[in-house]
Amino acid sequence: MRILIAEDDRVLADGLLRSLRGLGYAVDQVADGVSADAALQSSDFDLLILDLGLPRLSGFEVLRRLRARGAKLPVLILTAADSVEDKVRGLDLGADDYMAKPFALQELEARVRALGRRGMGGATAVIQHGPLQYDTTGRVVTLNDAMVDLSARELALLEVLLQRVGRLVSKDQLVEHLCVWGEEVSTNAIEVYVHRLRKKIEVGPVRIATVRGLGYCLEKIAQPQTAGATGGARDG
Numbered sequence: 012m013r014i015l016i017a018e019d020d021r022v023l024a025d026g027l028l029r030s031l032r033g034l035g036y037a038v039d040q041v042a043d044g045v046s047a048d049a050a051l052q053s054s055d056f057d058l059l060i061l062d063l064g065l066p067r068l069s070g071f072e073v074l075r076r077l078r079a080r081g082a083k084l085p086v087l088i089l090t091a092a093d094s095v096e097d098k099v100r101g102l103d104l105g106a107d108d109y110m111a112k113p114f115a116l117q118e119l120e121a122r123v124r125a126l127g128r129r130g131m132g133g134a135t136a137v138i139q140h141g142p143l144q145y146d147t148t149g150r151v152v153t154l155n156d157a158m159v160d161l162s163a164r165e166l167a168l169l170e171v172l173l174q175r176v177g178r179l180v181s182k183d184q185l186v187e188h189l190c191v192w193g194e195e196v197s198t199n200a201i202e203v204y205v206h207r208l209r210k211k212i213e214v215g216p217v218r219i220a221t222v223r224g225l226g227y228c229l230e231k232i233a234q235p236q237t238a239g240a241t242g243g244a245r246d247g
């Protein structure tokens with residue numbers, strides 16, 4: 012998952028950058044609204060963490076322009092502690108969630124995971140794809156209940172594919188979602204990652220199809236037909 016942090020407080024921005032990169036996300040950072048606006052138009056991010064009080068162009072305006080362009084990526088806004096008006100205005104402009112400063116990094120990480128899951132069609136922490144299970148909380152992948160050992164890059168690749176099940180993802184798109192600015196990753200390297208991931212997860216109906224000359228597609232798995240509502244979905 013590729014994340015843009017737009018925050019002008021350097022200490023906070025550095026802390027966020029370190030913590031989220033440490034979790035394996037591809038994270039870029041800008042320190043003013045004009046740069047944020049430009050970055051959002053030139054690169055394809057999966058999540059925006061947006062300080063509302065940015066120099067040159069406010070976070071509100073960055074958000075307004077983003078939504079006016081029809082961009083749907085989740086946006087987590089950072090607001091001043093006691094500003095209810097900012098929160099309301101931000102949410103009205105199309106933010107998905109907010110955090111009031113100061114906040115605990117752990118809580119921000121949890122919200123980032125929750126927003127990332129939305130794209131994978133999961134409201135809960137565990138994404139199921141046939142016999143493949145991805146626990147987004149611990150970032151653990153299991154296949155038929157056996158743990159799969161994935162590198163950070165392989166896991167990031169799997170996340171991108173899980174967000175687009177049944178859809179074609181080009182190699183260029185994969186580069187875009189896996190790499191930060193200034194990082195040189197060739198499409199050949201992408202082929203290598205896909206090859207490695209395949210060897211680890213392709214079991215039963217789990218299949219990453221190659222669309223020749225175009226890219227890859229994590230194939231849809233038909234859901235077993237259920238004969239009515241299941242009673243035991245909830246545990247008390």
Ligand code: CA
Nearest residue numbers: 019062064065
């Ligand atoms: Ca600020």
